[in-house]
Amino acid sequence: MKSYNTLEIKRIEDKWRKLWDEKKTFKVSADPAKKKYYVLEMFPYPSGKIHMGHVRNYTIADVMARFKMMQGFNVLHPMGYDAFGQPAENAAIKNHTDPGDWTYRCIAQMRDELKMMGFSYDWDRELATCDAEYYKWNQWIFLKMMEKGLAYKKASPVNWCPSCLTTLANEEVIHGACWRCKTEVVQKDLEQWYLKITHYNDALLEDLKKLKNWPSRVVAMQENWIGKSYGVEIYFKIKRNGGRLSVFTTRPDTIFGATYVVLAPEHPLVAALVKGTPAEKAVTDFVEKTRNVAKSVRVTGDSAKEGVFTGQYASNPVTDEEIPIWIGDYVLMDYGTGAIMAVPTHDQRDFLFSKEHNLPLRIVIQDPANPDAKPEDMKAAFEGEGKLVNSKPFNGIGNEEAKQKISQWMEQQAMGKITVNWRLRDWLISRQRYWGTPIPIIYCQKCGTVPVPEKDLPVELPQNVKITGEGGSPLLKVPEFVNVKCPKCGEKARRETDTMATFFDSSWYFLRFCSPVNSEKIFDEKEAAYWMPVDQYIGGIEHAILHLLYSRFFTKFLNDLGLVNVSEPFDRLLTQGMVLKDGEVMSKSRGNTVDPDSVISKYGADTLRLFILFAAPPEDQLEWNDSAIDGAWKFLSRVWNLVDMKFKSVSALPSSLTSQDKELERERNAAIKKITEDLSGHEGFKFNTAISQLMVLTNRIEKYEIKSPEQQAAFNHAVKTLVMLLAPFAPHVGEEMWEMMGNVPSIVRASWPTYNEAALKLDAVTMVVQINGKIRSKYEVQTDTQEDRLRDLVNSDEKLKAYIEGKEIKKFIVIPNKLISIVV
């Protein structure tokens, strides 16, 4: 007899981890004869230690993977590291280490921690995005995109710290200042590389409809992000030079109320518009001032709307009125045409701007709640629905209908054209950083921008580069990297020193996992065709937009190249909830973390896995509770004791004679049914209720009395089922108990138990009697008792006399085996 204690658990867990490793239990290869299942969790940034969020994410995935293995699927379950990125550079600055050394040390530590949890990865497929053999293919994809015109260079404003001489991500700009040195951040134009994700606007939006197994809120978030809106581009004539000024609006129904137009400060027409006029200086000053405000500060809805009058006028095409042209910081250059028509009565932003600068208002849509409203009394814009007024031929029409009519009419009159606008912008991938994939480009005085030839890939990151965080990109200061010969003409040339955004790396790693050891190709098409799409993807909601959108984009691109046969990478998506402690998200900065290591050393990985799945449904937030872990531990030890103390091999067959035997068999079948359903996820994955069902079965088995060899056999049968059902959740003890019962490991090769519907039937059921909706009585009756018999029971029921006697029974409803509802 082995007692269930911390020491013993440690021995068992070590034993199985070692065996899985040695026997490569989870190694898989593509085999068209078998049904495949690809389970993938969002790979981690290798910070060294895993945290509870990782534990939760990967435990969910592991249960799915092991369940599918037992169901006979060929399961691909790989793991890797999203290893490029800023933390390595920050660590380098702080500790004077090399980002590469630091990262690989972290990876080694992280791998050990993942192994401690007993996850069923095929470790032969492990990859890190900072390996040259991986990022080589980033560069390859980039070149292919360039070839297809989907990667291009453009000057664009970036957040720039004048003291550190570096660009900053929006998150690094804190209250308009550099996060490191607190210097005020300015906007600076830099030539940078973009990926033309907007080429796939329509496909990215349309194909969201295919993603039936994604959480609806993720689909909604992507939809909003892509942001397709229908409207009209309206042409205004500039009075001074007769030029055309285009604005985009989704509200053509309000065109008769457009009382001025506003241009973004960066609008290309601004300079010509004011050149040589008295307003020139004021306008130039304003444009300059706006440039020096970080975008993240400018783009907040609640700040005052600043602007300046150009002194110029444009004519409203439908009224021929001359209306003033303004410059305003609330108009964004990179949406629509960078210019708007302002309708202050029916747009709150325009309303605020008009009050600030004393501009005219005209009501063109009547507020049904306030039909006699006067513009000068308005406290806010009216943005609801109503009938048109002051709109000549369209007066009296509902504004939704007017949208259609006015759009068509304007197009006929050549006043504008019906257009579609997208919120989605092209993806800026240039980063002025060291620890990322070098962009494979060479600049030659003679030949211009030259892509690095494919045979010269990878462009490797130089080592031993000093990272200071100041003075621009570290690669600029590595002459042997920068100075190269032009691949075209052989003359002196200069390498691109920017590296790629790390989202690039994670946009296709799921494909590399299909054939990770492959120096000839990005991946093997046949293997990718077998494994793709990912059947189940699991990760945090924080990646609901960017990572998932970019991965969808890359998959579509590689699909167009003919390398993959799917256009969507992830069939099913689960976004797991956060792990909280004391009501707050567990995080290092809050100092409220619980280290998985400390839990594992006390209770073992199985207990931790069980607790984290039992505490809440996978998509919900999970509140950490130290004492509830004891519950998981206690449960495992109870199962252990059943196997260890009461399981005895016997040659008899199970009997099904007594009611207790029948009851045990019923519970056994019920558990198989419920747990199989909960793990299949047809109505969402429910690990918490699956575990509670394991507990119910355990409770039942514990009460079972063994008085004969036949009953011992029935007991054994039930315990064996219990261990199989438990194994995906608690794999180490699962394997150990499986072996103790005389079976051959590994338990993942055992086939998942099936149930018998007939065994689920009860002999007797409790039926309740409701009178006018209130429960008044209960009966123990035989299953499937018919209505006649039930009526007899009701009629002879003393308790019901008071409610029924002397009253007319209007309805007598029977829900078989559940209840009787009587209306009197």
Place this chain on the structure above:
RNA sequence: GGGCAAGUGGUGGAAUGGUAUACACGCAGGACUUAAAAUCCUGUGGCCGAAAGGUCGUGAGGGUUCGACUCCCUCCUUGCCCACCA
């Protein structure tokens, strides 16, 4: 401002429109022990009642239904995401 979730015992949470609170945690009482820990047993939504039982009860208010945590409408609260996107 827009979008999406979610509100159930002391706590985490269960409930194809059919006995609300499964399964746990916690707590209380008991057994074992010199004692404690561990383990086991019993109880555990509120109110009235010795009990039988009655009555109220799933954020608030309405509606549909024989019957509503579940479906519909209005509102409140909390969380998450997006947001000067014209």
